[in-house]
Amino acid sequence: MGRRIHRMHLPIIIILVIMTMSMISCKHEYTPKPLGYFRIAFPKKAYHQMNENLPYTFKIPDYSSISRDSDYQAKPYWINIDVPSNKASIHISYKAVHGNLAKYTEESRMLAYKHAQKASAIDEKIYINRANKVYGTLYNIKGNVASPMQFYLTDSTRHFIRGALYIREIPNVDSLQPVINFLEQDVVQLVESTKWKDVK
Numbered sequence: 001m002g003r004r005i006h007r008m009h010l011p012i013i014i015i016l017v018i019m020t021m022s023m024i025s026c027k028h029e030y031t032p033k034p035l036g037y038f039r040i041a042f043p044k045k046a047y048h049q050m051n052e053n054l055p056y057t058f059k060i061p062d063y064s065s066i067s068r069d070s071d072y073q074a075k076p077y078w079i080n081i082d083v084p085s086n087k088a089s090i091h092i093s094y095k096a097v098h099g100n101l102a103k104y105t106e107e108s109r110m111l112a113y114k115h116a117q118k119a120s121a122i123d124e125k126i127y128i129n130r131a132n133k134v135y136g137t138l139y140n141i142k143g144n145v146a147s148p149m150q151f152y153l154t155d156s157t158r159h160f161i162r163g164a165l166y167i168r169e170i171p172n173v174d175s176l177q178p179v180i181n182f183l184e185q186d187v188v189q190l191v192e193s194t195k196w197k198d199v200k
Contacts, residue, residue, distance in 0.1 A: 047061055052066060056094065056195070056196055058190045058194040058195070064082060064083045064186070065081075065082050065084075066080070086167070088167045090166075090190065091166060094159070094161050097156070101154060101156060101160065105137075109137075111164075125138040127191055132195050133155040146166060148184075149183075149184055167179060
């Protein structure tokens with residue numbers, strides 16, 4: 001009789017042992033994994049000189065294409081440098097200088113600082129290339145902003161261009177930072193290779 005009772009209680013004892021072991025193993029604190037993002041494959045860096053009938057020229061990435069700005073407010077010589085693989089564009093607007101350089105530079109500064117509310121920081125870098133008569137300022141805008149990099153360039157007497165990098169994604173600096181870092185090199189290459197020319 002006692003033997004039968006022991007056999008009947010055996011499944012209960014096994015269940016209790018399993019539950020006890022589970023509780024002991026759960027004593028370790030759970031550490032959540034950090035949020036991960038998809039790895040982005042970037043093309044190899046390579047550039048070519050832009051050959052368009054414009055009053056300026058610079059080097060653009062081989063993986064980009066040029067399109068005329070189709071916005072209703074667009075002026076002559078306004079273009080977009082599109083990088084479809086990264087859903088990005090560098091918008092270039094051009095203005096002729098007629099004694100109004102201070103107005104253009106201030107407008108560019110104000111447009112960059114429109115992002116100040118969402119930006120964690122805005123770094124300004126002065127650019128000077130006396131050989132090509134190209135002078136300007138680069139704005140590196142950090143944080144969850146739609147345009148992480150802007151700039152303007154001028155020869156101080158005739159030409160003025162303003163550029164802005166836009167990424168067509170919800171601004172999230174954590175996930176977009178690799179893309180921003182990749183495209184930042186292209187913006188710097190564009191600035192450093194800028195030259196003025198006469199329109200044919």
